[in-house]
Amino acid sequence: MSLYSYFRISKPSLEKIPPERADAEFSRLQRRTFWGVTAAYTMYYICRMTFGVVKQPLIDGGVMNAAQLGITGSVFYFVYATGKFMNGFIADYCNIRRFMAAGLIISTAINLILGLLGIFSVSGIAAFLLFALLWGINGWAQSMGSPPGTISLSRWYPLSKRGTMYSIFSSTPGLGKAVTMVFTGFIVAASGWQWGFLAAAAAGIAGIMATRFIHDTPESCGLPSVQALSGEPVKELDKKPTRELQKWVFKHPGIWVIAISTAFLYITQHAVSDWGVLFLQKQKGFSLERATQIIGLAEAFGIGGNIAAGWISDRLFKGNRARPVILAGAVAVASLGGFLFLGGGYLANMTLVALFSASFSVVFCIVAGLMALDFVPRKATGAALGIVGISSYAAAGLQSVASGLLIDRFCTEGAYDFTPVSIFWTVACVAAFVLPVIGWKYLKH
Numbered sequence: 001m002s003l004y005s006y007f008r009i010s011k012p013s014l015e016k017i018p019p020e021r022a023d024a025e026f027s028r029l030q031r032r033t034f035w036g037v038t039a040a041y042t043m044y045y046i047c048r049m050t051f052g053v054v055k056q057p058l059i060d061g062g063v064m065n066a067a068q069l070g071i072t073g074s075v076f077y078f079v080y081a082t083g084k085f086m087n088g089f090i091a092d093y094c095n096i097r098r099f100m101a102a103g104l105i106i107s108t109a110i111n112l113i114l115g116l117l118g119i120f121s122v123s124g125i126a127a128f129l130l131f132a133l134l135w136g137i138n139g140w141a142q143s144m145g146s147p148p149g150t151i152s153l154s155r156w157y158p159l160s161k162r163g164t165m166y167s168i169f170s171s172t173p174g175l176g177k178a179v180t181m182v183f184t185g186f187i188v189a190a191s192g193w194q195w196g197f198l199a200a201a202a203a204g205i206a207g208i209m210a211t212r213f214i215h216d217t218p219e220s221c222g223l224p225s226v227q228a229l230s231g232e233p234v235k236e237l238d239k240k241p242t243r244e245l246q247k248w249v250f251k252h253p254g255i256w257v258i259a260i261s262t263a264f265l266y267i268t269q270h271a272v273s274d275w276g277v278l279f280l281q282k283q284k285g286f287s288l289e290r291a292t293q294i295i296g297l298a299e300a301f302g303i304g305g306n307i308a309a310g311w312i313s314d315r316l317f318k319g320n321r322a323r324p325v326i327l328a329g330a331v332a333v334a335s336l337g338g339f340l341f342l343g344g345g346y347l348a349n350m351t352l353v354a355l356f357s358a359s360f361s362v363v364f365c366i367v368a369g370l371m372a373l374d375f376v377p378r379k380a381t382g383a384a385l386g387i388v389g390i391s392s393y394a395a396a397g398l399q400s401v402a403s404g405l406l407i408d409r410f411c412t413e414g415a416y417d418f419t420p421v422s423i424f425w426t427v428a429c430v431a432a433f434v435l436p437v438i439g440w441k442y443l444k445h
Contacts, residue, residue: 007094007102010220017222026223029215030156036213037149038169040100043207044145045176046184047107050200051076051135052274053185054193056281056288061193063127066278070404072132073274076139077397081390083143088386092242092379096148096155097214103144104211108204110138111197118194143389147382150369154381155217158230167307170365174302174357177273179203181296185277189289245380250387255376257436259388262368263395264432268336269364270396271425272356275403279340280349282416290346298353305361309370312362321366322437328362329433335359336429340422360429367436368392399428 017025051073058064064072091099114134117127149169157165180200188196215221223229240248249255272295280291305328312324335356339349368388376384403421410417 007098009093010095010216012217012219013222015222022223022229025221026218026229029218029221029223032213033152033156033215034165034169036210037096037100037152038172039210040104040207040214041145041149041169042172042176042179043203043210044104044107044142045173046180046203047104047111047138047200047207048142049177049180049273050111050184050196053180053188053277053292054196055275055278057188057193064131065408067404067408068128070400070402070407072128072135073400073404074397075132075136076142077270077393077400079136079139080143081393081397083140084146084389084393085386087143088147088382088384088389089246090382091144091147091151091385092246092382094148095216096152097211097216099144100148100214101208101211103141104204104207106141106144107138108201108208110134110141111204112201115194115197115201118192118197146389147385150385151381152214154379156215156226158226164311166369167309167311167365170369171303171306171361174299174306174361178296178299178303181277181292181299185289185292185296189287189292240377242379245377246383249376249380249383254371255384255387258367258371259391261432261435262388262392264428264435265360265364265368266392266396267399267428268332268425268432269360270399271403271421271428272336272353274400275407275421276353278407279418283418284343284349286346286349294346294350294353298350298357300357301354302357302361305358306365309362309365321371325363325366325433326437328359329429329437331359332356332363332433333426333429337426340418340426363433367432371436 055066055069058069059066087099114131117130149172150166153162153165153169184196184199187199218224218226218229276295277288277291280286280294281288286294309324316324335352339352339356342348342352344352402424406421406424407416407418410420
């Protein structure tokens with residue numbers, strides 16, 4: 001069997017489910033698929049976020065400095081950006097279960113190798129080059145997670161339910177980060193950074209097992225299409241071939257408003273995720289365990305923000321996405337500024353990061369997800385994700401380099417001044433919610 005045959009979208013099954021059983025069977029497979037992609041993508045994030053936890057131990061152990069860590073992180077993001085773009089377009093044609101599992105297998109293997117490198121005490125320039133190479137490969141593998149996860153919602157849910165389900169699915173990064181920061185942080189503090197990667201590899205294995213619950217399309221299971229089962233009318237645009245729809249999405253100005261806005265969202269989000277632990281250690285004097293608790297436990301509030309985002313915009317604001325973005329964006333900027341520029345103890349910083357995480361997640365879910373789902377045709381969901389992804393993660397890569405260089409530049413004899421990089425992060429947060437509000441007219445149709 002060729003790779004093309006293995007990964008291509010499943011053909012409709014010749015064995016059909018009897019009409020009297022169709023609704024019940026559809027609901028069962030729909031739930032299995034949703035929770036399968038949700039669990040698998042959570043494990044994807046654990047395999048991605050370990051690097052943010054181990055930065056201080058890597059610096060303390062003389063393995064890499066802040067600039068090298070920033071470059072290694074940027075390699076991940078630039079590769080991820082390219083992979084997100086390409087894999088988004090490819091995934092529209094693919095079997096989502098096999099595609100998602102393949103990326104997680106590679107990511108799990110990379111984390112395992114990095115853990116073993118640490119056990120064998122690789123350091124110096126060799127460690128830097130190996131980390132950059134392997135973490136770059138992990139970036140490509142990670143880019144195979146989000147497209148099939150989001151495409152599964154298009155294949156299995158009508159538009160009337162997709163916003164709510166996307167809100168839940170998009171909370172998986174917050175859950176993955178929380179688990180990584182708290183539990184992986186505890187493992188790293190107790191046993192060393194090597195064991196953080198090994199723990200991530202174990203999570204990856206669990207995610208690979210979860211992909212077994214994913215089903216490709218209703219038609220491949222002997223069921224009618226989601227439109228036929230839900231009574232959703234088929235638009236004329238949806239009848240066009242996938243390739244034409246992908247071109248339509250690429251030319252739509254709304255997708256580029258979302259792409260640029262999401263780029264600033266990713267600068268802000270990954271600044272806190274990637275550097276928040278180091279910031280708390282060096283700027284505010286917290287231990288590694290305390291710092292990971294603050295970032296990790298606060299991330300849990302982001303899950304609530306994600307889940308609430310769809311309900312808030314659909315019910316309270318009657319489908320107007322701009323108004324909740326303005327309100328939540330203002331709260332996010334204020335709480336981020338308090339975290340970066342004020343002092344405070346453990347509870348104060350926990351509260352500020354939790355408030356930022358919850359409000360920022362509302363903005364993130366609406367801008368990076370729901371706004372696109374409002375107008376993107378079902379068969380071109382992956383293409384839209386690819387366009388947004390390459391913009392977002394190219395910006396995240398630039399953030400990683402710029403943040404690392406700014407932190408290193410203003411470090412004198414081990415004393416860090418985070419003021420310049422904090423200004424950079426705050427300005428990005430403001431742009432993240434102002435741009436989609438200005439460009440709202442392109443996103444309403």
